[in-house]
Amino acid sequence: MVKKLLQKFYVGLIFFFLYAPIVVLIVFSFNNSKSRGHWDGFTLKWYLELLQDRQILMALYYTLAVAILSSLIATFLGVIAAIGIHNLNKLQRKIFLNLTYLPVVNPDIVTGISLMILFIFFSQFTNLKLGFLTLLLAHITFNVPYVILSVLPKLKQLNSNLYEAALDLGAPPFYALRKVILPEILPGVITGAILAFTLSLDDFVVSFFTTGSGVSNLSIAIYSMARRGINPKINALSTLMFIVVLLLLLLVNYRTSKENSAKENLI
Amino acid sequence: MKRNWLAYSYLGWMIVFTVVPLFLILYYSLTIQTGTGLRFTLEQYQRLYNPVYFKVLGLSIELALISTLICLLIGYPLAMILASKNLSKKNTLILLFVLPMWMNFLLRTYAWMTLLERNGLINTFIASLSLPKLHLMYNNTAVILGMVYNFLPFMVLPIYSVLTKIEPHIIEAAEDLGADNWIVFRRVLFPLSLPGVFSGITMVFLPAVTTFVISRLLGGGQFTLLGNLIEQQFLYVGDWNFGSAISIILMLLVLLGMSFTSRYEQEQKGGGLW
Numbered sequence: 001m002v003k004k005l006l007q008k009f010y011v012g013l014i015f016f017f018l019y020a021p022i023v024v025l026i027v028f029s030f031n032n033s034k035s036r037g038h039w040d041g042f043t044l045k046w047y048l049e050l051l052q053d054r055q056i057l058m059a060l061y062y063t064l065a066v067a068i069l070s071s072l073i074a075t076f077l078g079v080i081a082a083i084g085i086h087n088l089n090k091l092q093r094k095i096f097l098n099l100t101y102l103p104v105v106n107p108d109i110v111t112g113i114s115l116m117i118l119f120i121f122f123s124q125f126t127n128l129k130l131g132f133l134t135l136l137l138a139h140i141t142f143n144v145p146y147v148i149l150s151v152l153p154k155l156k157q158l159n160s161n162l163y164e165a166a167l168d169l170g171a172p173p174f175y176a177l178r179k180v181i182l183p184e185i186l187p188g189v190i191t192g193a194i195l196a197f198t199l200s201l202d203d204f205v206v207s208f209f210t211t212g213s214g215v216s217n218l219s220i221a222i223y224s225m226a227r228r229g230i231n232p233k234i235n236a237l238s239t240l241m242f243i244v245v246l247l248l249l250l251l252v253n254y255r256t257s258k259e260n261s262a263k264e265n266l267i
Numbered sequence: 268m269k270r271n272w273l274a275y276s277y278l279g280w281m282i283v284f285t286v287v288p289l290f291l292i293l294y295y296s297l298t299i300q301t302g303t304g305l306r307f308t309l310e311q312y313q314r315l316y317n318p319v320y321f322k323v324l325g326l327s328i329e330l331a332l333i334s335t336l337i338c339l340l341i342g343y344p345l346a347m348i349l350a351s352k353n354l355s356k357k358n359t360l361i362l363l364f365v366l367p368m369w370m371n372f373l374l375r376t377y378a379w380m381t382l383l384e385r386n387g388l389i390n391t392f393i394a395s396l397s398l399p400k401l402h403l404m405y406n407n408t409a410v411i412l413g414m415v416y417n418f419l420p421f422m423v424l425p426i427y428s429v430l431t432k433i434e435p436h437i438i439e440a441a442e443d444l445g446a447d448n449w450i451v452f453r454r455v456l457f458p459l460s461l462p463g464v465f466s467g468i469t470m471v472f473l474p475a476v477t478t479f480v481i482s483r484l485l486g487g488g489q490f491t492l493l494g495n496l497i498e499q500q501f502l503y504v505g506d507w508n509f510g511s512a513i514s515i516i517l518m519l520l521v522l523l524g525m526s527f528t529s530r531y532e533q534e535q536k537g538g539g540l541w
Contacts (some may be wrong), residue, residue, distance in 0.1 A: 021381070084275070096277075114291060140468060219372075226377045245366065249369065253358065
């Protein structure tokens, strides 16, 4: 009994630690005064200012555009690469897997500056400039390994006869790939795509080094705002993002718990 | 059918965007720009052999180690409690626990700035008790706090996922054989959870030792870790050669850290997030 109470107290304490700063942000996003020291009445003006802030709206646009495009392209590349890697012999596969792990274990600041050097190196010979394209290329690069690492286990589980059976039944290779293999590995593909999307959405360090002037994602915009000093617009932004994430997670949780209970009912 | 060309097209991508960039860093770290062109030299690494940079390196490692230790001490009991709860409540708790992690990581660091700053909420509260204001930001403690806050889930989740997979029968067997709670924990539960612990240590230590954002925002300008040093060299000083040399050192440090813990890690990295 005492132990239970102690456990509850401990969990409560940690959740207080996790949520106190966020709650403060949310409460003060409605504060009429710019100072965080005292409460000066309820207002929505920071939200209005946020929605009129061109810099933040552009950053939001770039964040979403890069996240969607990079996760789609990385998923496409990753699935192709995973199928290729799966068919290699053992030694080759080991080399390829180590290569795939390289960007995963590499510190992201090193990934960021190494890509920056590469892009600037390229720009000597072509008219490539640091900006949207380099940002996108960088995001694809750090996303591809995660897609591959989520798809490979599914390929391992796959019955290798399935593909051959499809060929025997007269399916052309690409058709068999699309109609037989792809549906089987789809859960891994979706996991990889979602992982890539969230990683891209949250990335700061790599983006910070690989983008040029005029193109920044939300993280970069927040970083420069936070460095310049406190602005209640960030509180409003945090509140909105918190609500969006909360709703998304609740939705995902609701769906999975429904699936779980459906499974339990079947058994 | 041979589908090797699929793998090789990926190889091409990886060479251009991962291997070549790393070689470029290595190349820069080994060269120096002189009036007559490039010269190969170990000068950049010799420059690092300087008490100033030893201090930066030592501080980076020290702060990362302290944060990792605090995360472990706070996180392990939490993982145990989360793993022991009944299922329906457990899902909600886990959800609540990962929720902050899904918010932008800069926003979370910013949230602490609002609490700790000179006119922040904590100081306002202290002042209202007519006590002198405290310097809470721009010091080591603030940076450690920021690291623990940001990286705690990376410690808890791997330990949690290992703990939930431990067969309850094993613990029952130990109890039947006369072990009390403490012995069960020390001799059975903890050793079995070591893969999760090591994976948690890696996942907290590595981002902590390479971060430059937390130290920049909560540590202030006068305060430097390895990551800040690299950022400075590339963006403000413009000394790519020296910046590259520090990056190589940072990479080696991380690889060293990985080699200590990787043999304990499971195949499935970071399980439990999905």
